[in-house]
Amino acid sequence: MKNRKFGLRVIPKLGESFSSVILRSAALNGCDAMDIWRYTHIRGEDMLRTHLFYRLDYDFRLIDFDKLKDLLGISSEPLRNLSFFTVCSKFLNNPYQDYDKASLMIQSAIEKHKRKYCPLCFKDEKVFKLIWQVKSINSCEIHGCNLISHCLRCQSPIDYKSDNMRCKNSNCSKYLWDVIDYEDISNLSPNKSENFERWLFLINPNQQLTKDYKNLTMEKSLVLKLLYVAQNQENIYKRKNILGVGETITKSLVSFIRGKSEIKKANIQLLFDVLDFSSITIEEFANIEVPNSYIYSLLQIKKRRVKLPQSCLSQWCENSESSTFIFKDERVEQGRPKIRYPYFYICPNCFLRYSYHPITERWTEIDNRIELLMTVRKLAEGGMTRLQISRELKIDFYKTSELLGYLAYYQLLTEPIAKSFIANSVPCDLLILFEMLECDHRSYHGKKYKQAKELFSWDLKTFSYYYAHKIVKLSFVNKASQLKKPLKKNRNILNETVECIARLSDENMKLSLSKVAAATRRSARAYKAYHEIKEIVRMAKDKQFTEKLISEEKELHKKFQDFMKIHDADKRILKSEVYAYLNKNRDYVLQKYPELINYMSKCINKFHEQLNERKDNGKIALIKHGITDIIANQTRLSVTAVAKYLGIKNIHSNGYKHIKQMIVQEIDNFILLRRKKEATSIECSSDN
Known part of the structure; x- marks a missing residue:
């Protein structure tokens, strides 16, 4: 290169x-x-x-x-x-x-x-x-x-x-x-x-699947054409006439075109599925033009007509002659087959839910609780226990307790039976206690009770009676939803996410919630509702980041060792040279890998010590050689004479302090050694 x-x-x-x-x-x-x-x-x-x-x-x-x-x-x-x-x-x-x-x-x-x-x-x-x-x-x-x-x-x-x-x-x-x-x-x-043939078309840079329609992006235009072809190229959009694409996917695609959602987008598999079902080639698909009538009919959003509420239908409610209700703009499905109510009202006195039947358009209580409450009251007054009522009506035991607590609070039970379901006393801070529960009005009653039992040691009867209080009910109605979709129902989503994270990790792709969502063809906004999935992604990101740091530290460690091997043994090491070789900024290494900084500092200090030792040994050898030459030339031995031999003029300046000490030490060693030799020769001559 x-x-x-x-x-x-x-x-x-x-x-x-x-x-x-x-x-x-x-x-x-x-x-x-x-x-x-x-x-x-x-x-x-x-x-x-x-x-x-x-x-x-x-x-x-x-x-x-x-x-x-x-x-x-x-x-x-x-x-x-x-x-x-x-x-x-x-x-x-x-x-x-x-x-x-x-x-x-x-x-x-x-x-x-x-x-x-x-x-x-x-x-x-x-x-x-x-x-x-x-x-x-x-x-x-x-x-x-x-x-x-x-x-x-x-x-x-x-x-x-x-x-x-x-x-x-x-x-x-x-x-x-x-x-x-x-x-x-x-x-x-x-x-x-x-x-x-389809892939040959896709990889051809001169081919195009669709043009941009009505200021839509290419992806939205492609989704628009896919829906048009799946509807057998009809001029007006009708969701029920779309074939070959699932109803849920169709809703997501339409929402995507209208700009309401990004859950489902165009992809290769969706394109091939529509082509297979429509029995057309990809070239024929590319040549199809979507008429304006279809585009306008799809982009047109029907305005939902919200009817005003009527009166509460329960006989015991004080609101039976009033039309004051709490409006909830939430979709709810009830019954079998399920009937979808686009919105509903909650009575602020008895807290029953009402709406207009989507088929008959009659004002109705959507949960059928009035009839259920009357049936439970009849069975309780007939001497049945909670367990017997649950078995008779084939409903959950916790729900039976909730209904009996409701009946007791609104004084709909006869006195002998009501005593067993009424709490002896009501805490003055009841609302504060219930606000500590991590639930909302849609949460399962058993889940609410288990949290309350763990926090306050209430039994089921006491909890059900407290839960029926108006201030508690109103608090739950106004509380923002914290209900997560059941893990069992969304187990496939969780498994798909875990597999996706593993695949992205193997490909060394940087993980993020948006990237995982894109890989599983969902929106990041939809994923944010799943706390467990967010936690899995967060833990995977942390693990990936840790592994990346470990891998990078090993690589930097190896690079530093390579630098030490190729560096000139007679030159000092500049740290700027080290960081330039590592291709990393000093602050980056200091922040990410402080242990590596310590290791490099120790290695560099050891290298400099060895270098100084070699230089000192070389100078000592020169000094010894200089002393020998000075004596041989019968010149007066002094620090200045040795320094001149070494080429140093101002040996007494501070810059040569270390060399001066070395010269003094070697002169002392030479004089001491000469005196020893003279003393030894005198002893030998006296013995003779």
């Missing part, structure tokens, strides 16, 4: 993938494909992994195309068109802006961990085609043979990054196009499937 421009340049072939061009360029210019990726990479270094090489064929934010253009000598636009970016651009106006959704849509459709190819096509053209990596395409459109992902000589699997397009088995190492014979070639015939 030093020259930053290849001398030998490849010409992309028809249908070739972006990663194939990189592999051919690397092989032709004698370098590794990872070197090209590393030179043009613009994301975090944690993405530079061999097993993530497949991302080059769809992750258009990994590469600096200006650098790559200069390196390969190929303009940027043709290079982008060699990837699945062309597919994303048919669903989204700006794939860069909707990057998460675009990349996740492609990930689910392609084979990422192995390279698929037709051995006969590969032998002729020596390139990997982009369309071969689609999961649903398993045969060659030209020869009709199955696509393989192994070497025909040794049966070794072929990785997505095949260096020099050779088999990775060291005992084989043959070029993949250097095949022997492929079995049953004579019986093979071209077989272009409908699925192949």
Whole structure:
């Protein structure tokens, strides 16, 4: 990569993938494909992994195309068109802006961990085609043979990054196009499937699925056309006439077009489902024009007519002749088959729920509690216990207790029976106590009771009587809903989320609630209602962040060790050089990896100590040699004389204090050693 421009340049072939061009360029210019990726990479270094090489064929934010253009000598636009970016651009106006959704849509459709190819096509053209990596395409459109992902000589699997397009088995190492014979070639015939034709259309940069309608985005325009085709191209939108798309999905798509929701958006699978059900080709779909009448009828939102309430229908209610109610703009479904009420009213005195029947339009009590309360009263006065009433009416025991507490509070039971359901005393801070419960008016009665029992040790009868009080009921009605959808009902959502998180983690994608929501084709706003899912995503993010820090710290540790090995042993280490080699800012390393800072400081200090020791030893040797020469020349031995020998003029200045001490020490050692020798020679001569 030093020259930053290849001398030998490849010409992309028809249908070739972006990663194939990189592999051919690397092989032709004698370098590794990872070197090209590393030179043009613009994301975090944690993405530079061999097993993530497949991302080059769809992750258009990994590469600096200006650098790559200069390196390969190929303009940027043709290079982008060699990837699945062309597919994303048919669903989204700006794939860069909707990057998460675009990349996740492609990930689910392609084979990422192995390279698929037709051995006969590969032998002729020596390139990997982009369309071969689609999961649903398993045969060659030209020869009709199955696509393989192994070497025909040794049966070794072929990785997505095949260096020099050779088999990775060291005992084989043959070029993949250097095949022997492929079995049953004579019986093979071209077989272009409908699925192949669709993908060929999607990866063609010159094709378009739809135009933009009425200031809608491309994605909304595509959803609009899908609904129009699914409705057999009728001129007026009617939801019940849409076929091939589920009712729930249809509602989500319509809400998405109208700008109310983003739960369901256009994707490849939805497109293929509509094409299959409508029995039309993708080219025919692209040529269809949606009439203005259909667009206006779909975008037109019917205004809901809210009728004023009538009077309460219960005989014991003080509000029976008044029309004062609490309005709740919430949808509720009751009965079997379920009847949907778009809104309802709550009586502020007896707290029964009322609305207009959607079919008969009669003012009615929607929970059938009046009839149920009268039945429970009759059975209780007949001598039945709570358990017997529950079994007789086949209702929950907690609900039976709630109904009896309600009857007792509103004095609808006879005195002997009412005594067993009326609490002896009512706390003056009853409202404050109930506000401590994490429930609302829609919460299951048993859940409320269990919380109250844990906090206040109330029995079920006492709790049911307290719960029937008007101030408590009113408090729950006005309280914002905290009810989470039952885990059992949404177990599939939870499991799907956990699998999605695992998949995204394996792909080294940065986790977030919005990214997980996009991967599971839901909106982030919808996910925020699931506390457990939010907690799972948060824990996964923390785990991913921790693993990333550990991995990065290991990488920085290894880089520092490499720096210490290649650094000149006779030069001091500047910390600025260290951080430049690590390619990290000092403050970043200090904040993220304080232990690494301590380790590097210890290593650098030890290196400097050893360097100073070597320098001192060298100077001591020079000083000794200087002392010997001065004595040999019969010159007066002094600190100044030795310093001049070393080339130092002002030895007594503060800057040479350390060297001066060394000279003094060596002169003292020399004089001491000479005196010892003289004393030894005198003793020897006296003995003689």
